[in-house]
Amino acid sequence: MQLFYNPNINDTTTQFSFEKEESKHIVKVLRKKEGDTLHITNGEGWLFNAEIVSANTNKCLAKVVSKTLQPKRDYQLHLAVAPTKMNDRYEWFLEKATEIGIDSITPIICDHSERKIIKAERYEKILQSAMKQSLNCYLPKLNDAINLKDILNQEFTGDLFIAHCEETDRKSLKQQLKPNQNITILIGPEGDFSSKEIQMAIQNNFIPVTLGTTRLRTETAAIVACHSVAFVNE
Numbered sequence: 001m002q003l004f005y006n007p008n009i010n011d012t013t014t015q016f017s018f019e020k021e022e023s024k025h026i027v028k029v030l031r032k033k034e035g036d037t038l039h040i041t042n043g044e045g046w047l048f049n050a051e052i053v054s055a056n057t058n059k060c061l062a063k064v065v066s067k068t069l070q071p072k073r074d075y076q077l078h079l080a081v082a083p084t085k086m087n088d089r090y091e092w093f094l095e096k097a098t099e100i101g102i103d104s105i106t107p108i109i110c111d112h113s114e115r116k117i118i119k120a121e122r123y124e125k126i127l128q129s130a131m132k133q134s135l136n137c138y139l140p141k142l143n144d145a146i147n148l149k150d151i152l153n154q155e156f157t158g159d160l161f162i163a164h165c166e167e168t169d170r171k172s173l174k175q176q177l178k179p180n181q182n183i184t185i186l187i188g189p190e191g192d193f194s195s196k197e198i199q200m201a202i203q204n205n206f207i208p209v210t211l212g213t214t215r216l217r218t219e220t221a222a223i224v225a226c227h228s229v230a231f232v233n234e
Contacts, residue, residue, distance in 0.1 A: 002030075003132040004022070005041055005043060005139070006018065007043055008042075017060060020058050023059055036055075046137060047069075049066045049067070051065050070138070072138070073233065075233050076158070076183070078184040080148075081106075081187040083107050093218075094126045096130075097140070097226045098134065102140050105143065106145075110197060111193070111194040112188070113189045152200060152201060152204045159181050159184070159207070160206040161225075162185075162193065163186065168198075170208045171210070173185075174228055177228060186206060190218055212224070
């Protein structure tokens, strides 16, 4: 099954059209024609089966034949991850986390951050592509980049963790995780969180954790954390 993404349709939509770029892809590349079925999601859990009414390369028109609301997971995972120095590593994290299962992502700017500007539009496209590839009907929410201090002042529900590399009292994330819980995990930049940031997070009820015995890159740590949560909830 090939999944398409269209954020403009909902459970009341009966007929809709694709934009020119996707219409051309459907008709010219995939060679779809009138009567063929397409599978579409709006990124909010709905899976639509639609029949092509007009296979026009400029405006492919389709009508909704059936729709199904996919069940949500029993937990919500929010990863707040510092942008990596090499942008392609962060993009790799976004792709793989979407495939594994994640609900929201917040780029955080820290004391040791070398990259403080993100490409939100490109990141959104990567999330959409990964969602379609993994046949997931829920698009992760990409939040605006924010300073660590500011995100710590926000209100969270569920379990809170900060993963860092300092040789201080840390618990194993694997042993701390419980199924069916909302979870927020902070992952720092290549230079790790500063001691001040770690203490600030602890003061805001974040539990310091380790992800294993080896030092991991930022994007690797984020994927390990993401997979650990998914594994506990299987």
